[in-house]
Amino acid sequence: MSTPPFLKLPGCVRTARVAGLAALRGEPAGEVRGTALLVPGFTGSKEDFIALLEPLADAGFRTVAVDQRGQFESTGGGEDPAGYAIGALAADVRAVSAELADGGPLHLLGHSFGGQVVREAVLLDGSVLPWASLTLLSTGPGAIDPAETARTSLLLDALGSMDLESIWQVMRQMEGERVPPLEPEIAGFLHRRWLANHPAALRAAGAHLVAAPDRVDELAAVGLRTHVVSGEQDHAWPVPEQSLMAERLGARRTVVEGAGHSPNAERPAETAAALAAFWSA
Numbered sequence: 001m002s003t004p005p006f007l008k009l010p011g012c013v014r015t016a017r018v019a020g021l022a023a024l025r026g027e028p029a030g031e032v033r034g035t036a037l038l039v040p041g042f043t044g045s046k047e048d049f050i051a052l053l054e055p056l057a058d059a060g061f062r063t064v065a066v067d068q069r070g071q072f073e074s075t076g077g078g079e080d081p082a083g084y085a086i087g088a089l090a091a092d093v094r095a096v097s098a099e100l101a102d103g104g105p106l107h108l109l110g111h112s113f114g115g116q117v118v119r120e121a122v123l124l125d126g127s128v129l130p131w132a133s134l135t136l137l138s139t140g141p142g143a144i145d146p147a148e149t150a151r152t153s154l155l156l157d158a159l160g161s162m163d164l165e166s167i168w169q170v171m172r173q174m175e176g177e178r179v180p181p182l183e184p185e186i187a188g189f190l191h192r193r194w195l196a197n198h199p200a201a202l203r204a205a206g207a208h209l210v211a212a213p214d215r216v217d218e219l220a221a222v223g224l225r226t227h228v229v230s231g232e233q234d235h236a237w238p239v240p241e242q243s244l245m246a247e248r249l250g251a252r253r254t255v256v257e258g259a260g261h262s263p264n265a266e267r268p269a270e271t272a273a274a275l276a277a278f279w280s281a
Contacts, residue, residue: 002041002048002111002262003182007189010054018064019095022046022073026053026063033060034132034279035103037096040065041112041138042205045072045193048111051268052275059276062103066096068117070201072193077201084204090120097121097130105132107279111264112236113205115139116212123218133279135227137271138261140237141245142214148236149210156206164195216248226251227278231259231266252278 009015009024016023024046036056038049046065053063067074069092070084076092077083093108100106108131110118115136122134143149158167168191182190219226228246230239232255239255246253254274256263263271 001043001190001194002265003186003190004047004050004265005268006050007047007185009050010057012057013050013053016064018066019092019099020074020076021066021069021092021096023067023096024050024053024063024065026057026061026065028057028060028062031060032062032104034105034107035062035064035100036107036109036275036279037093037100038063038065039068039093039108039110039114039118040071041110041114042209043194043197043202044111044114047072047189047193048262049264052264052272055269055272056276059272059280061107061276061279064096064100068092068114068201070198070204072196075198077198079200081200081204081207084198084201086117086120086204086208087124089117090124093118093121094124101130105279106130107133107135109135109137109275110139111137112139112261113209116208119215119219122222122224123215129222129224131224133225133227135229135275135278136242136245136251137229137264138231138234138236138242139228140241141216141248143212144209144236145238152206152210156203156210159199159203159206164197164199168194216245220249227254227275228252229254229256229263229271229274231256231261231263233260236261254278 016025049065069076259267
């Protein structure tokens with residue numbers, strides 16, 4: 001899971017709800033050059049983007065980072081995993097986008113699993129697209145790497161027989177001691193966020209990740225201006241696989257030096273600069 005480097009909201013950011021989803025909204029002090037909708041990945045939340053919001057505001061971009069339904073502070077979906085299927089999550093992205101449509105050019109970004117959700121939103125029904133661009137951040141063309149598939153399958157099995165607190169304790173034991181250790185505030189947040197997930201949402205997202213179809217050719221046919229961004233290493237989808245996806249899409253490609261699966265949290269200044277440059281081109 002992504003680990004935000006801090007939790008205190010910058011002065012330009014406030015909490016909100018957009019189309020029923022919990023959100024963080026960043027607002028530039030001056031002229032607004034566009035709006036970016038930021039969608040987090042599996043086990044993540046809007047806070048995964050917290051370090052991007054101020055530098056993007058400084059570059060003139062309004063930002064809206066959301067919790068997907070069943071994540072952290074967003075409810076909805078009920079008990080049935082079908083309520084958290086990727087099509088339902090994509091419909092939420094469409095609904096949020098409709099609320100943001102009057103804020104200038106609207107740029108869509110999804111991180112990890114969120115990248116496949118926003119891809120689904122683009123492909124959902126063939127209607128006119130409200131977005132000026134699409135950014136796929138640490139996202140691959142189909143199912144996750146086999147090693148991650150094995151880990152995710154273990155989690156899916158555990159969700160069938162264990163509560164979230166018990167699973168959390170097992171995950172912490174498997175992870176071992178962090179070096180350097182997390183600040184207590186961050187560690188407490190990660191724990192609270194995990195417990196706030198709806199188990200049905202976790203099951204639906206995990207099941208998608210281990211069997212996701214490759215829809216890159218369909219996305220390429222849409223013709224939406226696209227940016228593929230990753231760190232130098234990625235445990236979920238190999239970086240060369242993401243580079244090949246960018247070629248198939250005819251997309252801009254950025255590799256953020258010194259970052260892994262979460263450049264948004266690990267190298268936010270560099271990531272924000274790459275995003276702002278793409279959105280401004």
